[in-house]
Amino acid sequence: MTGDFMSITLEDVEATLAGESEEVPGSYTDRDSLLYAVAIGMGKDPLDVKELDYVCETVGNRVVPTAASVLTRASRSGANPVRDLTSKMNFVMLLHGEQRLAVHQPLPPAANTLIGNKVTGVYDKGEGKGALVTSETLVKLEDGSPLYTVGSTMFYRGDGGFGGNSDGAPVPHAIPEREPDEVCELPQRQDQAMVYALCGDRNPLRRDPGIAKKAGFDVPILHGLCSYGIACHAVLKTMFGYDQTRMKSFDVRFSAPVFPGETHLVEMWQDDDVVSFRTRIKERDIISINNGRCELG
Secondary structure (H helix, E strand, C coil): EEEEECCCCCCHHHHHHHCCCCCEEEECHHHHHHHHHCCCCCCCCCCCCHHHHHHHHHCCCCCCCCHHHHHHECCCCCCCCHHHHHHCCCHEEEEEEEEEEEEECCCCEEEEEEEEEEEEEEECCCCCEEEEEEEEEEEEEEEEEEEEEEEEEEEECCCCCCCCCCCCCCCCCCCCCCCCCEEEEEECCCCHHHHHHHHCCCHHHHHHHHHHHHCCCCCCCCHHHHHHHHHHHHHHHHHHHCCCHHHEEEEEECCCCCCCCCEEEEEEECCEEEEEEEEEEEEEEEEEEEEEEEEEE
Protein backbone atom coordinates (compact mmCIF):
# COMPACT_ATOMS: atom_id res chain seq x y z
CA MET A 1 0.00 0.00 0.00
CA THR A 2 1.16 3.56 -0.81
CA GLY A 3 -0.53 6.08 1.51
CA ASP A 4 -4.28 5.47 1.06
CA PHE A 5 -3.85 3.66 -2.28
CA MET A 6 -3.97 -0.10 -2.85
CA SER A 7 -1.26 -1.35 -5.17
CA ILE A 8 -2.60 -2.74 -8.43
CA THR A 9 -2.06 -6.41 -9.21
CA LEU A 10 -1.41 -8.29 -12.44
CA GLU A 11 -4.94 -9.68 -12.12
CA ASP A 12 -6.33 -6.11 -12.04
CA VAL A 13 -4.44 -5.29 -15.23
CA GLU A 14 -5.49 -8.45 -17.06
CA ALA A 15 -9.14 -7.92 -16.12
CA THR A 16 -9.00 -4.31 -17.29
CA LEU A 17 -7.47 -5.14 -20.66
CA ALA A 18 -10.08 -7.84 -21.21
CA GLY A 19 -12.98 -5.66 -20.07
CA GLU A 20 -15.54 -3.87 -22.22
CA SER A 21 -16.58 -0.27 -21.71
CA GLU A 22 -20.15 0.89 -21.93
CA GLU A 23 -20.84 3.46 -24.63
CA VAL A 24 -22.52 6.42 -22.96
CA PRO A 25 -24.15 9.58 -24.31
CA GLY A 26 -22.43 12.94 -24.15
CA SER A 27 -22.78 16.40 -25.62
CA TYR A 28 -21.16 19.79 -26.01
CA THR A 29 -22.34 23.21 -27.16
CA ASP A 30 -20.83 26.00 -29.22
CA ARG A 31 -20.09 27.78 -25.93
CA ASP A 32 -17.63 24.98 -25.14
CA SER A 33 -15.88 25.08 -28.51
CA LEU A 34 -15.74 28.90 -28.60
CA LEU A 35 -14.40 29.10 -25.03
CA TYR A 36 -11.67 26.57 -25.83
CA ALA A 37 -10.39 28.68 -28.73
CA VAL A 38 -10.20 31.77 -26.51
CA ALA A 39 -8.58 29.76 -23.69
CA ILE A 40 -5.67 28.66 -25.91
CA GLY A 41 -5.02 32.24 -27.05
CA MET A 42 -7.08 32.77 -30.19
CA GLY A 43 -8.93 36.02 -30.75
CA LYS A 44 -6.34 38.36 -29.23
CA ASP A 45 -6.58 40.45 -32.40
CA PRO A 46 -10.33 41.04 -32.74
CA LEU A 47 -9.86 41.99 -36.41
CA ASP A 48 -8.03 38.80 -37.43
CA VAL A 49 -10.70 37.21 -39.63
CA LYS A 50 -9.02 33.80 -39.73
CA GLU A 51 -9.08 33.55 -35.93
CA LEU A 52 -12.56 35.03 -35.74
CA ASP A 53 -13.71 31.90 -37.59
CA TYR A 54 -12.92 30.04 -34.34
CA VAL A 55 -14.10 32.57 -31.73
CA CYS A 56 -17.13 34.37 -33.24
CA GLU A 57 -20.08 32.32 -34.46
CA THR A 58 -21.39 35.11 -36.74
CA VAL A 59 -18.12 35.02 -38.70
CA GLY A 60 -17.40 31.27 -38.88
CA ASN A 61 -18.00 27.90 -37.28
CA ARG A 62 -14.55 26.32 -37.20
CA VAL A 63 -13.47 24.26 -34.16
CA VAL A 64 -9.84 23.73 -33.10
CA PRO A 65 -9.23 19.95 -33.43
CA THR A 66 -7.54 19.67 -30.01
CA ALA A 67 -10.75 20.97 -28.43
CA ALA A 68 -11.51 17.24 -28.42
CA SER A 69 -9.49 17.09 -25.19
CA VAL A 70 -12.16 19.10 -23.35
CA LEU A 71 -15.32 18.22 -25.31
CA THR A 72 -15.33 14.54 -24.29
CA ARG A 73 -17.81 14.77 -21.44
CA ALA A 74 -20.40 12.08 -20.78
CA SER A 75 -23.87 12.98 -19.54
CA ARG A 76 -23.96 9.91 -17.29
CA SER A 77 -21.51 7.35 -15.96
CA GLY A 78 -21.20 3.80 -17.26
CA ALA A 79 -18.82 0.85 -17.18
CA ASN A 80 -15.39 2.42 -17.61
CA PRO A 81 -12.27 0.23 -17.40
CA VAL A 82 -9.98 3.28 -17.41
CA ARG A 83 -11.61 4.70 -14.28
CA ASP A 84 -11.89 1.31 -12.61
CA LEU A 85 -8.14 0.64 -12.89
CA THR A 86 -6.78 4.11 -12.21
CA SER A 87 -8.98 4.56 -9.13
CA LYS A 88 -6.68 1.99 -7.47
CA MET A 89 -3.50 3.86 -8.45
CA ASN A 90 -1.63 6.68 -6.71
CA PHE A 91 -2.85 9.83 -8.50
CA VAL A 92 -0.62 11.99 -6.27
CA MET A 93 2.36 10.53 -8.16
CA LEU A 94 0.69 10.90 -11.58
CA LEU A 95 2.33 12.62 -14.55
CA HIS A 96 0.60 13.19 -17.91
CA GLY A 97 3.18 11.80 -20.33
CA GLU A 98 1.62 11.93 -23.79
CA GLN A 99 -1.54 13.05 -25.58
CA ARG A 100 -2.81 11.76 -28.91
CA LEU A 101 -5.64 12.72 -31.27
CA ALA A 102 -7.02 11.13 -34.42
CA VAL A 103 -9.62 13.25 -36.24
CA HIS A 104 -12.15 11.18 -38.22
CA GLN A 105 -14.16 14.18 -39.42
CA PRO A 106 -14.07 17.94 -38.67
CA LEU A 107 -15.56 18.72 -35.28
CA PRO A 108 -18.93 20.53 -35.43
CA PRO A 109 -19.41 23.53 -33.12
CA ALA A 110 -21.97 21.57 -31.08
CA ALA A 111 -22.96 17.92 -31.01
CA ASN A 112 -24.66 15.08 -29.20
CA THR A 113 -22.16 12.25 -28.93
CA LEU A 114 -21.55 8.64 -27.93
CA ILE A 115 -18.42 7.99 -25.83
CA GLY A 116 -16.53 4.77 -25.18
CA ASN A 117 -13.29 4.32 -23.21
CA LYS A 118 -10.74 1.52 -23.12
CA VAL A 119 -7.34 0.82 -21.61
CA THR A 120 -4.98 -0.16 -24.44
CA GLY A 121 -1.92 -1.03 -22.36
CA VAL A 122 -0.39 -1.14 -18.87
CA TYR A 123 3.40 -1.29 -18.80
CA ASP A 124 5.37 -2.17 -15.67
CA LYS A 125 8.65 -0.25 -15.44
CA GLY A 126 9.61 -2.13 -12.28
CA GLU A 127 9.50 -1.71 -8.51
CA GLY A 128 10.15 1.93 -7.65
CA LYS A 129 10.10 2.91 -11.35
CA GLY A 130 6.38 3.32 -11.93
CA ALA A 131 3.89 2.14 -14.54
CA LEU A 132 2.57 3.54 -17.82
CA VAL A 133 -1.16 3.36 -18.62
CA THR A 134 -2.30 4.02 -22.20
CA SER A 135 -5.95 4.58 -22.98
CA GLU A 136 -8.23 5.61 -25.83
CA THR A 137 -11.63 7.26 -25.99
CA LEU A 138 -13.63 6.94 -29.19
CA VAL A 139 -16.24 9.64 -29.66
CA LYS A 140 -19.00 9.22 -32.24
CA LEU A 141 -21.81 11.45 -33.39
CA GLU A 142 -25.25 10.25 -32.32
CA ASP A 143 -25.75 8.66 -35.77
CA GLY A 144 -22.82 6.35 -34.96
CA SER A 145 -20.25 7.91 -37.30
CA PRO A 146 -16.77 8.26 -35.71
CA LEU A 147 -15.88 11.86 -34.84
CA TYR A 148 -12.49 11.59 -33.11
CA THR A 149 -10.33 9.38 -30.92
CA VAL A 150 -8.31 10.83 -28.06
CA GLY A 151 -5.52 8.86 -26.43
CA SER A 152 -3.13 9.39 -23.56
CA THR A 153 -0.17 7.92 -21.76
CA MET A 154 -0.20 8.45 -18.00
CA PHE A 155 2.89 7.78 -15.87
CA TYR A 156 1.98 6.53 -12.40
CA ARG A 157 5.33 6.89 -10.62
CA GLY A 158 4.19 4.96 -7.53
CA ASP A 159 2.67 1.87 -9.14
CA GLY A 160 5.46 -0.22 -10.69
CA GLY A 161 6.44 -3.73 -9.70
CA PHE A 162 3.12 -5.56 -10.13
CA GLY A 163 4.66 -8.20 -12.41
CA GLY A 164 3.47 -6.92 -15.76
CA ASN A 165 5.19 -6.60 -19.12
CA SER A 166 7.41 -3.61 -19.86
CA ASP A 167 7.44 -4.05 -23.65
CA GLY A 168 5.13 -2.42 -26.17
CA ALA A 169 4.72 1.12 -24.82
CA PRO A 170 4.33 3.88 -27.45
CA VAL A 171 7.57 4.95 -29.14
CA PRO A 172 8.08 8.74 -29.38
CA HIS A 173 8.06 10.31 -32.84
CA ALA A 174 11.58 11.40 -33.85
CA ILE A 175 12.12 15.11 -34.50
CA PRO A 176 14.27 15.88 -37.59
CA GLU A 177 17.85 16.89 -36.85
CA ARG A 178 17.87 19.81 -39.32
CA GLU A 179 16.94 23.39 -38.45
CA PRO A 180 13.17 24.00 -38.24
CA ASP A 181 11.37 24.86 -41.47
CA GLU A 182 9.10 27.27 -39.58
CA VAL A 183 8.91 28.81 -36.10
CA CYS A 184 5.74 30.39 -34.72
CA GLU A 185 6.01 32.67 -31.66
CA LEU A 186 2.89 32.87 -29.51
CA PRO A 187 3.06 35.02 -26.34
CA GLN A 188 0.51 34.00 -23.69
CA ARG A 189 -1.44 35.75 -20.94
CA GLN A 190 -0.69 35.72 -17.21
CA ASP A 191 -4.31 34.80 -16.44
CA GLN A 192 -4.50 32.03 -19.02
CA ALA A 193 -4.89 29.18 -16.50
CA MET A 194 -7.91 30.98 -15.01
CA VAL A 195 -9.62 30.98 -18.41
CA TYR A 196 -8.58 27.45 -19.39
CA ALA A 197 -9.91 26.07 -16.09
CA LEU A 198 -13.41 27.08 -17.27
CA CYS A 199 -13.06 24.48 -20.03
CA GLY A 200 -13.41 21.83 -17.31
CA ASP A 201 -10.02 21.16 -15.69
CA ARG A 202 -10.24 22.87 -12.30
CA ASN A 203 -7.12 21.30 -10.80
CA PRO A 204 -6.13 23.93 -8.16
CA LEU A 205 -2.45 23.31 -8.89
CA ARG A 206 -3.07 25.51 -11.94
CA ARG A 207 -4.56 28.46 -10.02
CA ASP A 208 -4.01 28.24 -6.25
CA PRO A 209 -0.55 29.58 -5.25
CA GLY A 210 -0.66 27.76 -1.90
CA ILE A 211 -1.23 24.37 -3.49
CA ALA A 212 1.39 25.10 -6.16
CA LYS A 213 3.97 25.81 -3.44
CA LYS A 214 3.15 22.54 -1.70
CA ALA A 215 3.80 20.79 -5.01
CA GLY A 216 7.20 22.47 -5.33
CA PHE A 217 6.37 25.35 -7.69
CA ASP A 218 6.85 29.03 -6.87
CA VAL A 219 3.66 29.87 -8.80
CA PRO A 220 0.83 27.82 -10.32
CA ILE A 221 1.68 26.00 -13.56
CA LEU A 222 -0.28 26.01 -16.79
CA HIS A 223 -2.41 23.02 -17.78
CA GLY A 224 -0.45 20.66 -20.00
CA LEU A 225 -3.45 20.32 -22.30
CA CYS A 226 -3.56 24.11 -22.64
CA SER A 227 0.02 24.00 -23.93
CA TYR A 228 -1.13 21.18 -26.24
CA GLY A 229 -3.81 23.49 -27.64
CA ILE A 230 -1.35 26.35 -28.05
CA ALA A 231 0.89 24.07 -30.12
CA CYS A 232 -2.12 23.16 -32.27
CA HIS A 233 -2.90 26.87 -32.71
CA ALA A 234 0.66 27.43 -33.97
CA VAL A 235 0.53 24.52 -36.43
CA LEU A 236 -2.91 25.57 -37.72
CA LYS A 237 -1.71 29.13 -38.22
CA THR A 238 1.66 28.38 -39.78
CA MET A 239 1.27 25.13 -41.73
CA PHE A 240 -2.48 24.91 -42.46
CA GLY A 241 -3.51 28.53 -43.09
CA TYR A 242 -6.10 27.99 -40.31
CA ASP A 243 -7.83 25.24 -42.33
CA GLN A 244 -8.58 22.71 -39.58
CA THR A 245 -10.20 20.27 -42.02
CA ARG A 246 -6.72 19.21 -43.19
CA MET A 247 -5.56 18.08 -39.73
CA LYS A 248 -5.92 14.32 -39.25
CA SER A 249 -3.88 13.71 -36.10
CA PHE A 250 -2.02 15.61 -33.37
CA ASP A 251 0.27 13.76 -30.96
CA VAL A 252 2.73 15.09 -28.36
CA ARG A 253 4.93 14.13 -25.44
CA PHE A 254 5.00 16.51 -22.45
CA SER A 255 8.54 17.21 -21.26
CA ALA A 256 8.52 20.18 -18.84
CA PRO A 257 6.06 22.37 -16.87
CA VAL A 258 4.98 25.71 -18.30
CA PHE A 259 4.02 28.88 -16.43
CA PRO A 260 1.18 31.21 -17.49
CA GLY A 261 2.38 34.25 -19.45
CA GLU A 262 5.38 32.56 -21.04
CA THR A 263 6.11 32.77 -24.77
CA HIS A 264 5.72 29.55 -26.76
CA LEU A 265 8.08 29.11 -29.72
CA VAL A 266 6.68 26.25 -31.78
CA GLU A 267 9.33 24.81 -34.10
CA MET A 268 8.03 22.88 -37.11
CA TRP A 269 9.34 20.58 -39.84
CA GLN A 270 7.30 19.31 -42.79
CA ASP A 271 8.10 16.04 -44.55
CA ASP A 272 5.44 15.02 -47.08
CA ASP A 273 2.15 14.74 -45.17
CA VAL A 274 3.69 14.85 -41.67
CA VAL A 275 4.48 17.97 -39.64
CA SER A 276 6.92 17.33 -36.78
CA PHE A 277 6.98 19.94 -34.04
CA ARG A 278 8.08 20.85 -30.54
CA THR A 279 7.54 23.80 -28.22
CA ARG A 280 10.38 25.80 -26.74
CA ILE A 281 9.68 28.26 -23.92
CA LYS A 282 11.43 31.47 -24.96
CA GLU A 283 12.05 32.93 -21.50
CA ARG A 284 13.75 29.79 -20.12
CA ASP A 285 15.00 28.10 -23.33
CA ILE A 286 13.50 24.73 -22.37
CA ILE A 287 11.50 22.23 -24.41
CA SER A 288 8.02 21.84 -22.89
CA ILE A 289 6.43 19.73 -25.63
CA ASN A 290 8.53 17.31 -27.65
CA ASN A 291 8.19 14.58 -30.29
CA GLY A 292 5.13 16.26 -31.81
CA ARG A 293 3.58 14.66 -34.88
CA CYS A 294 0.71 16.06 -36.94
CA GLU A 295 -0.66 14.32 -40.01
CA LEU A 296 -2.13 16.25 -42.94
CA GLY A 297 -5.00 14.93 -45.00
